[in-house]
Amino acid sequence: MDAVVHATLESFDAATHDRLSADPVRNTVALTSLDRIRRSPATDLLPTLITFHDNGEVIGSLIRTPPWPFQAADLPLPAVELAANLAARIDPDAPGVTGPRDRSEAFATATGKNYTESLTTRQYRLGTLAQPTVEGAGRLATEEDVELLGTWREAFLSEAVPEAPNEPATEAMRASLRLGNGHALWVSNGTLVAWAVASLPQAGMTRLGPVYTPPEHRKHGYGAAVSAFASQWALNQGATDVLLFADLTNPVSNSIYQRIGYQPLDDWAEFWWKH
Known part of the structure; x- marks a missing residue:
């Protein structure tokens, strides 16, 4: 088994596009991340793109889009040691890893680093x-809502993913709208009370997230309503697999998603290195 570090997204796409697109549910994060890179202006933060080969055949991949952790959904378990050693050499600034629990935990262990489990989620697919x-x-x-969306994104990350890198929230929301993602808002008595994002379909797959209701508007069903609205938007865009991740430490959100038709698939875990 060997590994190839790709200097360009074009080279990585040539090796992995068909593979990743063949399983868009497992590779949901990679597909949306790579699409964002393709269609957004270039930045100084170049992605880390690695493929693993056995007898000339691509058997898996590992990617990272800075400043976020490695994505291990397509990492083959037999390549974990090779991946960890290579990642340490070429991308020492990586903060951690995310993916299906068996793969992300194996990678985190193989690095030899001290780490903390920062997030445990369950992947759901809409029935x-x-x-x-x-x-x-x-x-x-619309563009007029960007400032509010930026504020809500910061609040969501502070509450749900406090380890998340500090990015300009308003610009991130403006870029997401320009990419064509569906930002759904729920309005009650003229007040905006909840927000959910659905990504533009990739290989028939759309993923919801973030979903956020400000604390003062919770326990009224707005989160379920805006999630259903965003889900319907995704279906209208032609999505055949509508996915989301729910924090397993939040039983309320898990039950809400199941009530509107989402069915559990797999458990994921995110690990961040301790410094």
Whole structure:
């Protein structure tokens, strides 16, 4: 077994596009991350792109889009030691790894670093969408909502993923809108009360997230309503696999998603290195 570090996204795509697209559910994070790189202006933070080969055949991959952790969903377990050693040499600034638990934990262990489990999630896929009956109505966000979306994104990350890199939130939201992602807002009595994002479909797959309701508007069903609205937007865009991740330490969100039609698939875990 050997590994190839790709200097360009074009080279990596040539080796992995068909492979990743053949399993868009498992490779959801990689597909959306790579699409964002392709269609966004170039930055100084170049991605780390590695493929693993056995007898000339591509058997897996490992990617990182700075400043975020490695994505191990396509990492073959037999390549974990090779991947950890190579990653340490070519990308020493990586903060951690995320992916299905068996792969991300194996990679984290193989690095020999001290790490903490920062996030445990369950991946869900939409079956039959069940629209909840909730006061208010949904609408899609526009450029005029960018400042609010930036504020809500910062609040969401501070609450749900405190280890997340510090990025300019408003610019991230503006870029997401320009990429064509669906930013759904729920409006009750003229007040914006909840937000959910659905990515533009890739290989038939859309992923929801973030989903956020400010604390003062919780326990009214707005999170379920805006999630269903965003899910319907994704279906209208032609998505065949509508996915999301729910924090396993939050039983409320897990039950809400199941009530509107989402079915559990797999457990993922995110590990960050201790410094």
